[in-house]
Amino acid sequence: MGVLVAELLAGLANAAALFLVASGLSLIFGVTRIVNFAHGSFYMLGAFIGYSAMQVLPGAIGFWAATLVAAVAVGLIGVIVEFLVLRQVYKAPELFQLVATFGVILVIQDLALLVWGPEDLLGPRAPGLKGVVHILGEPVPSYDLALIGITPFVLLVLWYLISRTRVGILVRAATQDREMVGALGVNQAWLFTGVFFLGSLLAGLGGALQLPKGGADLLMDFNILASVFVVVVIGGMGSIPGAFIAAVLISVLNVFGVKFIPQSTLVLMFIVMAVVLLIRPYGLLGREEAPGEHGQVGDPEQPISPLQSTGKLVVAGILVVLALFPIFDSPFLLVLMTDVIIVSLFAVSLHFMLSLGGLVSFGHAAFFGGGAYAAALLVHYVDTPMSLALLMAPLLAGFLALIIGWFCIRLTGVYFAMLTLAFAQLVWSVVFQWGEVTGGDDGIVNIWPAAWASSTTVYYYLTLVIGVGGIILMRHVAHSPFGYSVRASRDSILRAEATGINTKRIQWVTIAFAGAMAGLAGGLFVFSKGSVFPTELEIAKSFDALIMVFLGGVKTLSGPIVGASSLTIVQDFLSRFEYWRLALGLLIILIVILAPEGLVGSARKLGNRIGLGRSEGPGT
Amino acid sequence: MLTVEDINSYYGKAHILHDLSLSVAKGDVLALLGRNGAGKTTTLKSIMQLLPPETGKVQLKEQDITGTPTHRVSKLGLGYVPEERRIFTDLTIEENLEVGRQPERSGVPYWTREILFDLFPNLAERRSNLGKALSGGEQQMLTIARTLMGNPEVLLLDEPSEGIAPVIVEQMVLTIQRIKDEGVTILLSEQNLHFAKLVANRAIIIEGGLKRFDGTMEELNADPDIREAYLSV
Numbered sequence: 001m002g003v004l005v006a007e008l009l010a011g012l013a014n015a016a017a018l019f020l021v022a023s024g025l026s027l028i029f030g031v032t033r034i035v036n037f038a039h040g041s042f043y044m045l046g047a048f049i050g051y052s053a054m055q056v057l058p059g060a061i062g063f064w065a066a067t068l069v070a071a072v073a074v075g076l077i078g079v080i081v082e083f084l085v086l087r088q089v090y091k092a093p094e095l096f097q098l099v100a101t102f103g104v105i106l107v108i109q110d111l112a113l114l115v116w117g118p119e120d121l122l123g124p125r126a127p128g129l130k131g132v133v134h135i136l137g138e139p140v141p142s143y144d145l146a147l148i149g150i151t152p153f154v155l156l157v158l159w160y161l162i163s164r165t166r167v168g169i170l171v172r173a174a175t176q177d178r179e180m181v182g183a184l185g186v187n188q189a190w191l192f193t194g195v196f197f198l199g200s201l202l203a204g205l206g207g208a209l210q211l212p213k214g215g216a217d218l219l220m221d222f223n224i225l226a227s228v229f230v231v232v233v234i235g236g237m238g239s240i241p242g243a244f245i246a247a248v249l250i251s252v253l254n255v256f257g258v259k260f261i262p263q264s265t266l267v268l269m270f271i272v273m274a275v276v277l278l279i280r281p282y283g284l285l286g287r288e289e290a291p292g293e294h295g296q297v298g299d300p301e302q303p304i305s306p307l308q309s310t311g312k313l314v315v316a317g318i319l320v321v322l323a324l325f326p327i328f329d330s331p332f333l334l335v336l337m338t339d340v341i342i343v344s345l346f347a348v349s350l351h352f353m354l355s356l357g358g359l360v361s362f363g364h365a366a367f368f369g370g371g372a373y374a375a376a377l378l379v380h381y382v383d384t385p386m387s388l389a390l391l392m393a394p395l396l397a398g399f400l401a402l403i404i405g406w407f408c409i410r411l412t413g414v415y416f417a418m419l420t421l422a423f424a425q426l427v428w429s430v431v432f433q434w435g436e437v438t439g440g441d442d443g444i445v446n447i448w449p450a451a452w453a454s455s456t457t458v459y460y461y462l463t464l465v466i467g468v469g470g471i472i473l474m475r476h477v478a479h480s481p482f483g484y485s486v487r488a489s490r491d492s493i494l495r496a497e498a499t500g501i502n503t504k505r506i507q508w509v510t511i512a513f514a515g516a517m518a519g520l521a522g523g524l525f526v527f528s529k530g531s532v533f534p535t536e537l538e539i540a541k542s543f544d545a546l547i548m549v550f551l552g553g554v555k556t557l558s559g560p561i562v563g564a565s566s567l568t569i570v571q572d573f574l575s576r577f578e579y580w581r582l583a584l585g586l587l588i589i590l591i592v593i594l595a596p597e598g599l600v601g602s603a604r605k606l607g608n609r610i611g612l613g614r615s616e617g618p619g620t
Numbered sequence: 621m622l623t624v625e626d627i628n629s630y631y632g633k634a635h636i637l638h639d640l641s642l643s644v645a646k647g648d649v650l651a652l653l654g655r656n657g658a659g660k661t662t663t664l665k666s667i668m669q670l671l672p673p674e675t676g677k678v679q680l681k682e683q684d685i686t687g688t689p690t691h692r693v694s695k696l697g698l699g700y701v702p703e704e705r706r707i708f709t710d711l712t713i714e715e716n717l718e719v720g721r722q723p724e725r726s727g728v729p730y731w732t733r734e735i736l737f738d739l740f741p742n743l744a745e746r747r748s749n750l751g752k753a754l755s756g757g758e759q760q761m762l763t764i765a766r767t768l769m770g771n772p773e774v775l776l777l778d779e780p781s782e783g784i785a786p787v788i789v790e791q792m793v794l795t796i797q798r799i800k801d802e803g804v805t806i807l808l809s810e811q812n813l814h815f816a817k818l819v820a821n822r823a824i825i826i827e828g829g830l831k832r833f834d835g836t837m838e839e840l841n842a843d844p845d846i847r848e849a850y851l852s853v
């Protein structure tokens with residue numbers, strides 16, 4: 001009994017940080033409709049700033065003052081980010097906003113590295129709360145009890161603020177109809193900034209408060225992101241009490257998980273989420289999402305037409321150049337180009353479901369990594385020949401996509417995106433924690449190509465043939481009758497249904513097909529690197545793909561290829577510098593703000609403006 | 621008080637308003653008449669800068685407000701009551717009024733919650749109810765009351781008689797007269813000529829975004845051809 005109570009209390013204490021970060025995210029989303037992926041970064045900054053402030057401010061009063069200082073400082077940083085970046089993209093499609101906040105993540109990561117260095121910082125213990133209290137004979141840290149007291153207090157303050165003050169009323173009104181609030185004389189810009197301040201402050205407070213329990217390190221931002229999304233999705237986007245209930249639920253479950261089934265703690269939370277969403281698709285206290293105001297990926301593009309003859313010529317030319325690459329006799333170049341092709345295939349597969357199907361997935365890495373692991377496991381355990389493994393990779397990834405898709409197609413918009421992200425994390429955590437089978441963190445190594453393909457040049461040609469084949473296949477499908485019904489389902493569900501298209505089934509198949517193609521890229525990847533690690537399933541990998549699609553431009557099929565190539569090459573170049581994330585993050589933010597059409601779209605626009613004839617057909 | 625000079629407004633590439641001009645003098649109730657899709661709502665949105673006109677000018681008390689952000693237009697004294705009412709359904713009646721509240725301004729009729737509850741007794745009874753619990757007529761009352769909380773000098777009313785029960789329509793006539801008597805200048809859009817006659821002293825008729833008539837109510841009454849051509853009587 002005593003043990004159970006102690007575990008329960010530990011769970012409640014852990015819920016504090018999770019609730020604070022999740023409620024901030026929820027609040028910001030409710031009013032601005034922006035899913036702020038940089039919210040984990042604000043949490044991390046709260047910890048770092050809190051740490052520094054605690055070095056300066058002494059004693060118990062100093063500790064709590066430092067916590068508040070950190071919270072307010074992060075709130076102000078949030079305001080700066082809102083002002084400089086998000087203000088420019090409030091009206092932009094969701095994908096643009098996501099990419100912008102991802103740029104912010106990169107910038108903050110490097111700035112934190114610059115200021116606080118690479119070492120993990122050990123959090124100071126809270127003065128006066130260093131000991132334990134015995135409850136039913138079990139020791140419970142005093143600081144845990146303090147956290148358990150603070151969380152409901154914050155909830156109460158937030159509740160008061162939201163339900164009883166004028167600002168709270170305005171926030172709730174704006175959550176429902178921003179334009180009308182503006183027509184009544186309220187300056188939305190300030191309301192948004194205010195909400196961003198409060199939301200970021202909460203994240204910063206969460207980061208500072210967990211210092212005595214977890215310290216500060218540079219991985220905190222991504223580490224908390226998945227749990228926070230799970231909490232927000234379970235609780236319902238925009239609902240603060242929902243965030244509280246879900247944070248407690250997840251945290252308590254987690255400590256009991258650690259106690260009784262230690263191998264599956266990470267998986268557990270995603271299973272709970274899946275169950276909740278099956279019963280209540282919009283979370284415990286959430287409401288059905290209003291139809292998006294500005295779409296998820298931008299205006300419907302011009303119909304993508306099949307390549308015209310000049311276009312075909314250009315493509316053929318590029319292929320000839322690619323085929324001639326080995327004459328440079330530079331293994332470095334060939335390895336880079338192999339990467340480029342694999343990554344292009346991955347990006348095109350995401351583009352297929354995102355642009356054609358309107359299905360914005362934040363978890364595409366699940367299929368890439370899924371295919372990679374499928375191939376690696378087959379080779380590792382049953383000595384499958386490479387060619388068979390390369391066949392099985394897309395099939396198994398496609399199967400995985402069928403399962404994940406079955407859940408996700410019930411939701412739309414932001415909820416769909418969140419759910420795909422959560423499922424990707426589920427796959428990641430299975431691989432990460434099931435060490436006996438997957439090797440866990442150590443990955444699976446020694447997966448080399450068959451003897452006939454073992455030279456860099458041969459494997460390059462193999463990748464070229466399969467990769468280009470996959471891309472051509474996707475183009476082909478995009479122009480098939482199936483491709484047209486995919487687009488019809490995206491543009492108008494009602495109209496598509498009226499013409500007898502089962503839109504949900506179409507979306508399901510779209511996800512499976514895109515997943516299979518990502519899996520094919522994953523298969524090629526394993527044999528090119530000889531190994532696979534859980535990083536291939538991480539959020540950052542999914543984001544990479546989104547950024548590539550975005551960089552190239554959402555509206556053209558060649559966009560993702562251009563985006564993938566440029567990002568891979570730019571990354572390869574930038575990664576020689578110490579602060580390459582900073583540079584890349586700034587670059588991404590600049591592109592979102594200055595060239596939202598992406599590289600291909602902007603180049604085409606520029607071409608049109610200076611009067612160049614359009615030698616290529618639209619959508620090449 | 622409010623003048624609109626030769627405005628042209630677009631939704632994307634669709635050209636909706638063509639060189640439209642109108643002016644409302646202090647104390648007037650001007651009815652903006654026209655059939656479905658004539659451009660009445662578009663005119664009000666253009667004045668409110670919810671849809672800033674591409675060319676032309678909107679002036680409030682001699683001040684050019686073209687291109688000014690909507691929230692500032694509202695603060696300068698223009699109150700907007702949208703056709704779809706757009707009340708905040710998850711907020712109570714009192715909270716809805718709070719969203720519209722602005723500080724008192726000298727020389728402008730000042731409305732408080734209590735004054736408005738006197739004017740709309742139905743709302744007073746249900747002040748703690750959520751917006752979504754209200755009937756259509758009550759929602760219409762609430763949206764007007766909410767805008768009045770901002771103490772407008774000019775009130776833009778988009779089809780106040782639309783979709784409400786005949787009994788409530790009568791009440792609406794009285795309400796508008798009362799608001800006018802308080803000294804608020806009113807521009808209201810209407811399809812219902814009968815309703816317009818009861819409240820307005822001047823009228824404008826538009827069709828296809830073009831102005832077809834501009835004059836007093838008496839002049840319009842004396843001109844059956846115009847009425848027949850541009851209004852569905």
Ligand SMILES: Nc1ncnc2c1ncn2[C@@H]1O[C@H](COP(=O)(O)OP(=O)(O)OP(=O)(O)O)[C@@H](O)[C@H]1O
Nearest residue numbers: 631634636654655656657658659660661662663811
């Ligand atoms: N958001 C929009 N996008 C494109 N066209 C629009 C939009 N809103 C209205 N229109 C078009 O603009 C024209 C004028 O519409 P408006 O709503 O101003 O008419 P109205 O006189 O208010 O009609 P009603 O009596 O139905 O309210 C119509 O042809 C309508 O189809």
Ligand SMILES: [Mg+2]
Nearest residue numbers: 660661662703
């Ligand atoms: Mg209208």
